[in-house]
Amino acid sequence: MTAMANSIGVSRETMYAWAADNPEFSDALARAKAAALEWFEEAAARQVHTGQGSASTLKFMMTNQHREQYRDSSHVEVDQRVQVMELNYTGFEGDQDALDGDFEELL
Numbered sequence: 001m002t003a004m005a006n007s008i009g010v011s012r013e014t015m016y017a018w019a020a021d022n023p024e025f026s027d028a029l030a031r032a033k034a035a036a037l038e039w040f041e042e043a044a045a046r047q048v049h050t051g052q053g054s055a056s057t058l059k060f061m062m063t064n065q066h067r068e069q070y071r072d073s074s075h076v077e078v079d080q081r082v083q084v085m086e087l088n089y090t091g092f093e094g095d096q097d098a099l100d101g102d103f104e105e106l107l
Helices: 002-007 012-021 023-050 055-065
Strands: none
Touching: 002 012, 012 023, 023 055
């Protein structure tokens, strides 16, 4: 996007503003991004077949130019639930020492 914006003498922010205001321009940007992604994927395939080029450079460019498709990330989802219980010993007639004991085995 930056190179495209620079080539016509505007900022990336201007490009995004134009896209927000003009659905036809937004569609043209989406097509240009898809074409660029296709070029990178074809370049990667050529590199695999010929052994020429820099895999790290290509990876860097793909992860920065096309973050949605190519990125190093991990997703961790944590679902923790805590249940708070109130214990009421009113009227307890059992062994009072048992109340002072270790209740880990009950958990």
